[in-house]
Amino acid sequence: MSSGGNISSTMVRKFRKADSGVIERLRMFGVSTVYEAQGGIGLMRPYLRPIYHGPAIAGPAVTVSCASGDNLMLHAGLDTCVAGDVLVVSTTSDSDHGMFGSLLGLSSQVRGVVALVIDAGVRDVSELTAMRFPVWAKLICAKGTTKNGPGSVNVPIECAGVCVRPGDIILADFDGVVVVSAESAESVASAATERHEHEQRVRERLKCSESTVDILGLRARLNEFES
DSSP states (O other), X not given: OOTTSOOOOEEOOOOOOOOHHHHHHHXXXXXXXXXXXXXXXXXXXXXXXXXXSOOOEEEEEEEEEEOTTBOHHHHHHHHHOOTTOEEEEEESSOOOSBOOOHHHHHHHHHHTOOEEEEEEEEOOHHHHHHTTXXXXXXXXXXXXXBOOOOEEESSOEEETTEEEOTTOEEEEETTEEEEEOTTTHHHHHHHHHXXXXXXXXXXXXXXXXXXXXXXXXXXXXXXXXXX
């Protein structure tokens, strides 16, 4: 479902999630490595930024689609979350409202939700930061919301340019937010492992004063530009 069209109100509580072990493996590699390992796909638009520096998270997505300026279904989505989930929220049209604040942050934290990713605004950022609840958001705004609906929970949504299905793995750190499908999680984790090991070998060569030009095989290409 695209976040740009009309939606019916739907709530789904049960869906497939990836194994916690593969989720943790992906978290250890980080957004940039995983994004490259899965062929340069799944990266959300760079305007989604963490509200404070430092968090790096991974978990299965609980998806929410809300009407712009209305967070009723965000509350409903949180009600379906269990420990380890990532709440992923989009709106049916552009929103500059603060859809999520400190009370929802506290409820999320108590439930064990690991983070919020929202293609809209948040508020009470000082409080959310003080409680160290990780949030990646489009903007910060004190403007409040209504609670009338409609919206949907745990259906496919579009968040910051990427389709997210319930149960997809969300990784987020200071580099951004990337989505890995539950079906491809194992293969992406294996590719990320290979990429990480390759980069470790490159680092060792750099420590021995080798040039990136030689390590990456760029010498012949650069010679074409010499006069």
